[in-house]
Amino acid sequence: MKSISEADLIINADGSIYHLNILPEDVADTIITVGDPDRVEEVTKHFDSIELKKGKREFKTQTGYLGNKRITVISTGIGTDNIDIVLNELDALVNINFETRTVNENLKSLNIIRVGTSGSIREDIEVGTILASTHGLGLDALMSYYEKDISIEDKFLLQTITQHLPKLNSQPYLTSGSEMLLKQIAFDMPQGITATAPGFYAPQGRQVRAKISQPNLIEKLGSFQLKNQRITNLEMETAGIYALANALGHHALSVNAILAQRIKLQFATNPEKIVENMIVKVLERV
Known part of the structure; x- marks a missing residue:
């Protein structure tokens, strides 16, 4: 299987994906996206526990549990140019082997809720x-x-x-x-x-x-x-x-x-109340 080049898929020195700065194990199967980085905590304050907090640029990520449900919350920033980064990098994290730079044989389907x-x-x-x-x-x-x-x-x-x-x-x-x-x-x-x-x-x-x-x-x-x-x-x-x-x-x-x-x-x-x-x-x- 053809490997994906270093120029097409950029992986940081610590093994994290280029922009989001997170590792494959950091991502839950259920993902909630928000535009505003400050809104990440407005979601995760309802969680029972939080296991991960990372951030880079406008991309802020927290993963935790709501009951037995593991959920990742990530801020995308504004616009579809940022969505291009977030969706492609989330997919790479769950469907590409970062060591071999090849697509996994069994693909994972995420639930992504904006x-x-x-x-x-x-x-x-x-x-x-x-x-x-x-x-x-x-x-x-x-x-x-x-x-x-x-x-x-x-x-x-x-x-x-x-x-x-x-x-x-x-x-x-x-x-x-x-x-x-x-x-x-x-x-x-x-x-x-x-x-x-x-x-x-x-x-x-x-x-x-x-x-x-x-x-x-x-x-x-x-x-x-x-x-x-x-x-x-x-x-x-x-x-x-x-x-x-x-x-x-x-x-x-x-x-x-x-x-x-x-x-x-x-x-x-009362925008805060509506968002809540x-x-x-x-x-x-x-």
Whole structure:
């Protein structure tokens, strides 16, 4: 079996993966990702015990136990460029032999659950809602660098969305979330297609000083509906997580705390409480 080069897979002197700075044994089969490094403790404070605390750059990792369940919590930072690092390095940690630099014969499938914040682009989805993503719609360019395997149903849905949207700077991509995790964790949550933008300001229709080129982006996204499928919210990581998890054979689910209402121009007065409610709900079901 062909070995992976030192330039393609960088391993630190202590045997840890390059960016995340963790070892294969540091990773649990269930992983919760958060964007903000400070939010790692907001999750692990609920654990019964913590066995590992490591960090490098924006990537902060803690692994511990909730009852008998071993869970890893890791911060990704913002954006799908960071998701590219985190998903590939997590997969390498569990599916590549670092000594031989070869892919393991028996591959492991991780359960990856994002708990993050988001903005609603539907009038009926209020601030404070905890919403699960049925699909991730990528408005960024990440997946143009990877071969994609998309179902017939998702291909048709993507074509319909693309025809509905104004011309974008990159070709949108679409990936379904894990049906297993949706049933396990999000069975009673509002659900919808989550759009993932490549930035926070103009790519999400915000204008401060620099003039934006797509002033009607929020309205176009929020007006899409195909039967019971509609685009409900906008953030910066979900589509990358779903697409790379699918490409690498992992299960992924994104759970979103709605802190902004983009149609009503509202922002949460109690964001910490909303995020805490989301974290507790996910941990009860994970």
